[in-house]
Amino acid sequence: MKGGSALKRALCGSGAIAPNVPAPALVRVSCSVRAKITSCKRLVRSPTIFAPKEIANKWSVAYRPGMDDQTTSKHRFVEKRSLGAHPKSDESLIGFVARLAERQRVQTVNTVFVEIGPSVANNRFYDEPAARLAHLAGTTVDAIRTISYGPVDSSVAVFRGRKLPAKMLDVFARRYRRLCPRCLEESAHHRCWWDVQAISVCPIHKLALIAACPKCKKGFVWKGSGVLTSSCACELDLRGLACAAVTDDESAATGVMHGLLGDPRFQDEANQIKSLPPLSDLDDGHAAEFLFRLGLDLLGPRRKPFSASTTGDLLFRTHEAVKASCDVVKSWPNQLIDIQSAWAASDDPEVCKHAQKSAAAMQRWVNHLPPDQGLDLRDFI
Numbered sequence: 001m002k003g004g005s006a007l008k009r010a011l012c013g014s015g016a017i018a019p020n021v022p023a024p025a026l027v028r029v030s031c032s033v034r035a036k037i038t039s040c041k042r043l044v045r046s047p048t049i050f051a052p053k054e055i056a057n058k059w060s061v062a063y064r065p066g067m068d069d070q071t072t073s074k075h076r077f078v079e080k081r082s083l084g085a086h087p088k089s090d091e092s093l094i095g096f097v098a099r100l101a102e103r104q105r106v107q108t109v110n111t112v113f114v115e116i117g118p119s120v121a122n123n124r125f126y127d128e129p130a131a132r133l134a135h136l137a138g139t140t141v142d143a144i145r146t147i148s149y150g151p152v153d154s155s156v157a158v159f160r161g162r163k164l165p166a167k168m169l170d171v172f173a174r175r176y177r178r179l180c181p182r183c184l185e186e187s188a189h190h191r192c193w194w195d196v197q198a199i200s201v202c203p204i205h206k207l208a209l210i211a212a213c214p215k216c217k218k219g220f221v222w223k224g225s226g227v228l229t230s231s232c233a234c235e236l237d238l239r240g241l242a243c244a245a246v247t248d249d250e251s252a253a254t255g256v257m258h259g260l261l262g263d264p265r266f267q268d269e270a271n272q273i274k275s276l277p278p279l280s281d282l283d284d285g286h287a288a289e290f291l292f293r294l295g296l297d298l299l300g301p302r303r304k305p306f307s308a309s310t311t312g313d314l315l316f317r318t319h320e321a322v323k324a325s326c327d328v329v330k331s332w333p334n335q336l337i338d339i340q341s342a343w344a345a346s347d348d349p350e351v352c353k354h355a356q357k358s359a360a361a362m363q364r365w366v367n368h369l370p371p372d373q374g375l376d377l378r379d380f381i
């Protein structure tokens with residue numbers, strides 16, 4: 001085997017292998033192993049080197065079967081490359097896979113997805129793919145299911161135990177990838193909050209989430225591996241990017257949304273708003289959904305009033321929407337009555353139509369609430 005005898009001589013010289021021990025089967029190893037075999041200076045410069053399998057395993061780095069091992073490529077990661085990586089408590093599934101891809105030294109997130117089952121990147125899967133990802137990462141299936149946004153093929157997503165319309169989340173990881181550079185500085189993982197369409201600011205740092213490269217203006221997407229580098233050709237370190245500041249009120253309203261969606265840091269804020277009508281008898285998921293749907297309507301006429309879909313620039317203004325709906329809840333129901341009256345009396349036919357459509361759509365949504373929820377809302381409509 002080419003290179004094997006050279007490595008054996010080098011390893012014997014460095015004391016890694018006793019000279020009188022028969023040479024073990026040698027396998028091709030990665031750059032990182034090369035770097036770690038510091039005594040093998042001549043081999044570090046070689047494009048391909050080989051090392052005993054035990055040494056490659058000991059360093060827990062990418063060992064690629066294939067030179068002396070006929071393992072086929074399908075699921076070889078699962079069989080060979082468990083790394084002991086666990087999701088963070090507020091990490092998104094796609095972010096975890098991206099981080100894992102970087103640890104595995106594979107080029108893209110999609111490479112991992114092809115290996116584990118769903119051939120395209122997404123943010124929710126349970127069954128076999130979850131088991132394979134757990135095996136690959138060296139974690140539990142439950143840990144994967146906890147960060148998944150629910151079972152596939154459903155219009156309802158599950159986010160930290162709360163049922164939400166799938167449209168409220170970036171379920172398929174196809175929308176702009178948003179992030180807070182200061183949060184990434186503190187911990188290099190993609191927060192699940194950034195996948196929620198109702199969250200467009202970071203309430204910790206009071207900054208607008210950034211979704212595009214400031215240099216080439218391309219939106220960030222899930223491409224390549226890792227979570228710290230921009231997906232465009234600029235390959236910027238995301239931690240160094242500047243973000244626009246937001247007002248204290250907008251930040252606080254997004255904090256309420258964090259709390260309703262299970263962020264323990266904002267539980268008090270969530271409890272406070274949930275003590276008020278009309279949210280007092282709604283569960284956390286429905287309360288968050290109501291604030292989001294109503295808030296988007298308060299920003300002005302839109303194609304589908306009271307819907308959970310964000311089109312155009314609305315995606316980047318959801319913190320304004322949530323702030324507006326929190327204000328309405330704090331003075332329930334008077335402020336909303338005034339707003340709806342003003343819409344109905346407007347000279348702009350578009351606004352008048354918006355008033356009617358919004359009220360009708362809210363009524364339909366309330367009618368579908370569980371019977372023990374939404375009593376104040378039923379009184380209002």
Ligand SMILES: [Zn+2]
Pocket residue numbers: 180181182183184202203204205206
């Ligand atoms: Zn932040």
Ligand SMILES: [Zn+2]
Pocket residue numbers: 213214215216217218230232233234235
């Ligand atoms: Zn760029």
